[in-house]
Amino acid sequence: MSKFKKNGSKGMPAISTASLPDIVFMLLFFFMVTTVMRETTLFVSVVTPKATEIKKMEKKSLVSYVYIGSPVKRMQTSYGTAARIQLNDAFAEVSEIQEFIATEREAKDEKEIPYMTTSIKADETVKMGIITDVKQELRKANALKINYSTRKGTY
């Protein structure tokens, strides 16, 4: 009986907290690595179409994004549901694309300009009309490398 009593009164030894910083750092690193900062708030809803023959985009700093889709719910009261273009943080007209490409270029090194890519992130429900207009503008701006953003998947 005395045996049990002694054990009970002593209790468990305290768990060492020396490794707690390690664990915290580990979590910190983990989140640091996986978090992708979203540089723009999307005003248009974009669900990219599926494709199988896809390639990864390289050199993200050299990519400019053109979003095309119908405005999100809270914007529909003022902008309607027709497909629109979004550049950076605002809705844009087709005619503004050349200007947009020019400002994107200004921010980059001259040597990097030929490697700049324009990624078209368009919703799968939009019509080709608006895409064609965008493509024509890109041709005029001489931004010929484009990439149709797609998800991986089969039909």
Place this chain on the structure above:
Amino acid sequence: MASKRRGLPEINAGSMADIAFLLLIFFLVTTTMDVDTGISRKLPPMPEEDQPEDDSQINAKNIYVVLINSNNQLLVEGELMDISQLKEGAKRFINNNGVREDLSENPEKAIISLQNDRGTAYKTYIRVQNELASAYNELRNESALEKFGERFIDLNKSQQKEIKKLFPQKISEAEPKNIGGDS
């Protein structure tokens, strides 16, 4: 009696850091960052103002005409075709090597001409692009297996270049037309 007084020995925490780093490295390796994927294409430069049109010397049989209308239907070489057959059709056309009179002379000369309507759905357009890219990729893969005994993606740079020269991906897009209406 002495051991009872000391109680349980303290757990050695020296290896905890190692375990933590192990986990960290595990997550570093396995986490894939949100990568952007897509189909890359190159747009043709804008035609010069005074440039005469000179596409007449391309033999008509070397062009594979793919039209998509505003109802997302395909007209391939003048015939209605389902999208699921496009890949096979394109492969047959590209890899004809002069066997059939109405198809391409060889893969290097083969050109796929793609034209869509303003009312075509983007989804259909991407699917057509995807099927055509897939046709080329399969042909390159077959050729790579035959020549080097390896898949195209496993080849080195110069070998890939050689295969690409045999099967250049020539997809030409005509100036847009508006037949079926925007809607």
